Amino acid sequence: MKLGIIGYGERIRHVVNEVIKEDSRCEIAAIVDIRNQEIQQQRQPGLEQTRFWDTTEEMLAKSQLDGVLIGTRCLLHTEMALKVLPTGIPLFLEKPVATTMEDLRKLKAGSERTHSPVVVSFPLRVTSLVQLVKEIVDSGKIGTVEHVQAINNVPYGGVYFHNWYRDEALTGGLFLQKATHDFDYINYVLQMQPVSVCAMTSKQIFKGDKPAGLQCADCSENRTCEESTAFAAPEIRDRWTHCSFAQDTGNEDSGSALIQYESGMHVSYSQNFFARNKAASRGARFLGYKGTVEFDFYTGTVKVFMHHTSRVETYVIDAEEDHFGGDRALARNVVELMQGQGTSVSSLDDGLLSALLCLKARESAQSGTFQRIDWQS
Structure with a gap:
């Protein structure tokens, strides 16, 4: 073919x-x-x-x-x-x-x-981890999902400040770059329509007064700067070239969103781009009245906590494949x-909805207003 x-x-x-x-x-x-x-x-x-x-x-x-x-x-x-x-x-x-x-x-x-x-x-929606979470949710074991707490602490976040990704005109910002995946798997598990979103972003770390266009290789601080890629492995050094603290560095370095769904329940989501090493985490907690199911891509674990008994179930899934087989x-x-x-298994309609959520979250963060998730506003 x-x-x-x-x-x-x-x-x-x-x-x-x-x-x-x-x-x-x-x-x-x-x-x-x-x-x-x-x-x-x-x-x-x-x-x-x-x-x-x-x-x-x-x-x-x-x-x-x-x-x-x-x-x-x-x-x-x-x-x-x-x-x-x-x-x-x-x-x-x-x-x-x-x-x-x-x-x-x-x-x-x-x-x-x-x-x-x-x-x-x-x-992410077709990984073995998310498939197991959806199986547990669909079984009714934890009751109907009435709250979701999701996070994404990105240990390789430097790519969004060194690489071409640092140009927001090319990427559309980090809700569209990262949260689009998380919003999609949450939508997939819940099988409900989001109706409104409010969001905030911050740029607290990757900002500064270094000259625009500065590259790590040309910087006098490249041996002491924690973010320097001047002496990194070639695959990083040759592609992650620009200064993270220059005047032309785009993108927020953290962001959060609250999303309300048609049933009235809501999701909290937060992403961070300066967490490093073992601080990495990506996953969510889905809470029902009868129990909670949580998972994390970095540990490869799914846990079920029953609320009215002391039972805890733990599943460990091999992460040998990229994106857990996704x-x-x-x-x-x-x-x-x-x-x-x-x-x-991941249709254009799914892509449209996730992008709509991300764009509305971006608009909310920029305007300080709640945004309806619809095609008219």
């Missing part, structure tokens, strides 16, 4: 490798990337027969493709998706599906006019859709 790639970056290369592992008949038949010449010169394995195109339109018109994967910079996700959707070719779309409300509305309208099967890159599950789903089987 022939794959077409729009934006051949690191993440999409990983996804493609997972797809090929699922079905060895898959091959990269076509690539569109602003670095076409550079990629060809690298002579990467698996690209010997790949055709490189200058435009997405040309690739779609002249290639016989069974699937398309979009891995461009975030601000181009909507534009490229709107070019693929009318073709009916199964599509893998990186998150976030849009970085502005204007783009999100365009994508929603485009999705309503077409029927291309879409898999949005939400691996990437593999998405890749398997892509192959199924290319074969004309099954339905998406």
Whole structure:
């Protein structure tokens, strides 16, 4: 089966490798990337027969493709998706599906006019951990979920201040970059519609008066600064190049949101980008009247605490695979859709809702107001 790639970056290369592992008949038949010449010169394995195109339109018109994967910079996700959707070719779309409300509305309208099967890159919802949590919630063991407490303390948060991610014009901010995953798995477990959100963000650490454009390699403090990447491993040093304390460093370094759902229950969510090492944590507590289920991706554990007995159940899940098997599950789903089987496990509707939540949270933080989660406001 022939794959077409729009934006051949690191993440999409990983996804493609997972797809090929699922079905060895898959091959990269076509690539569109602003670095076409550079990629060809690298002579990467698996690209010997790949055709490189200058435009997405040309690739779609002249290639016989069974699937398309979009891995461009975030601000181009909507534009490229709107070019693929009318073709009916199964599509893998990186998150976030849009970085502005204007783009999100365009994508929603485009999705309503077409029927291309879409898999949005939400691996967390299909991890073994979240699947177990959903199984426990659906069983009724803890009662109906009436409160959720979720956190994401990111130990590799420096990437959002050293790398191209530091430019908010490209990323749309860190709700769209990180919380979009967490909002999605919470929506998936709850199976309820969010109705309103209020949020706050802070930038307390990664700010300063270093000159714009300063790189760690050129800084006189690069041997004493805790954030210096000047002497890091090459894969970090060569990509995480810029100063985290320069005047042009974008992005908040912490953020929180309160989300109300249609039943009246609410979710609290908080993310942090200067926690490091063993302070890392990502997961949630789902609380019902009869019990609580909690999980954490970094420890690979799920615990159930019964409220009216002393019983505690602990499940430990092997974390050998990327995203606890989430990437593999998405890749398997892509192959199924290319074969004309099954339905998406993380649909475009899921991607639209998560992005809407993130954009409304961003607007709330900027304006200091509660925001309705709807398409009219």
